[in-house]
Amino acid sequence: MPIGMLSRKTGVNIETIRYYERIGLLPAPPRTAGGRRIYDDGHRRALAFIRRARELGFGLADIRALLALARPHGESCAQVERIASAHLDDVRNKLADLARLEHILAETVGKCARETAPTCPVLNMLDPG
Amino acid sequence: MPIGMLSRKTGVNIETIRYYERIGLLPAPPRTAGGRRIYDDGHRRALAFIRRARELGFGLADIRALLALARPHGESCAQVERIASAHLDDVRNKLADLARLEHILAETVGKCARETAPTCPVLNMLDPG
DNA sequence: CCTTGTTCCTGTAGCTGCTACAGGATGTAG
DNA sequence: CTACATCCTGTAGCAGCTACAGGAACAAGG
Structure with a gap:
């Protein structure tokens, strides 16, 4: 094809x-x-x-390794698992980072809606005073 | 300095x-x-x-806009809020994507630990049969 | 056989947000 | 006056694609 x-x-x-x-x-x-x-x-x-x-x-490097390991079917599962669980750790770290982000952003944008602050809440949070 | x-x-x-x-x-x-x-x-x-x-x-484009809006203090909060909440949406989408990822990866790697499968669970999930 | 339209080819440059040199000039402390 | 730290410009590299330009090849209809 x-x-x-x-x-x-x-x-x-x-x-x-x-x-x-x-x-x-x-x-x-x-x-x-x-x-x-x-x-x-x-x-x-x-x-x-x-x-x-x-x-x-x-990542492409991981995929390259996984493709190589996918050939000799059977014994190399431990190596595959190492790659996958390292990646899982990575994903969990990113997840935690993003959750923290989401929290701060949601809070700050929420203040905008309540409209009680004299200055912009978003700029306020970003500005190092 | x-x-x-x-x-x-x-x-x-x-x-x-x-x-x-x-x-x-x-x-x-x-x-x-x-x-x-x-x-x-x-x-x-x-x-x-x-x-x-x-x-x-x-992103740097957003920051460029935020910096510009940070000058004339007071009136442009609505624009700032639009940028921030668009970014918040973005973060939430990524968060949802990552959570889905985490779920699948954790499940699959978990199977490796239980060691009951005849073939590698990770490769199994990736292989389109 | 010829034309038309689609698919495909190579090669290069662009994107985000940096980071890492090379090869040199400048500033400062003893 | 000599070390040595700090700084300068310019270019190239990283991931992981995407988007051209400019041309060649193929399938179908007339």
Whole structure:
């Protein structure tokens, strides 16, 4: 199948597919006589794998490692788990940061609605006096 | 004060201060005869403002707008509030996304610990079968 | 066979928000 | 007067794409 169809099937942008090939994340497919890429179902699965991993927030370096570990099926689960739980830690840290953010912002914007302050509550919070 | 002291006082990297100047976020200070930047307390306050706003997740475009609105004190609070609450929406969306992520990852990594699956649970979830 | 329209190709540059050099000039303390 | 810290400019790099420009290839209709 040509790149456009692969793009439609996986929901990954054509430019992004070529980008993944360029950085060596997705294997380069064979070409037609005219030079167009022809993909098979193996490529489709690999790209779908990458896409799901991206949706879960894994970085491309992690995904590269995961793809490598996905080949010899069976023994390397411990390594996979290490990558995944490191990423989970990361996500939890970001979550905590964002929650703190949300709290402060919500509070400050809330003051705007109550309209009791003489100066803008948002600028007030940002201004170091 | 020279740039290094400003950096220490605000916790903003020297390179970042120069970067802010280059993109027109922080006004260019006067220089010594030898060409070194000399900052005053106004610069310090502006930079501290920028820093707090960055910590709250505002983008540089938003900060540029906020800085402009911070000058004519008093009337433009509505615009400030619009920027802040748009950002708050953004933060809440990201928060929801991350929470979903966290849930899926935690569940999957949890399966690894229970060790009952024949194949790696993480790879299993990523693999589109 | 020829045209039209779509798809595809390569290569480069842009985005955000910094950070990290290289290679040199300047300021300050002993 | 010499060290040494601090500063200068300019460029290039990071993630992870996205958006062109300028051209070639293919499928379908006449």
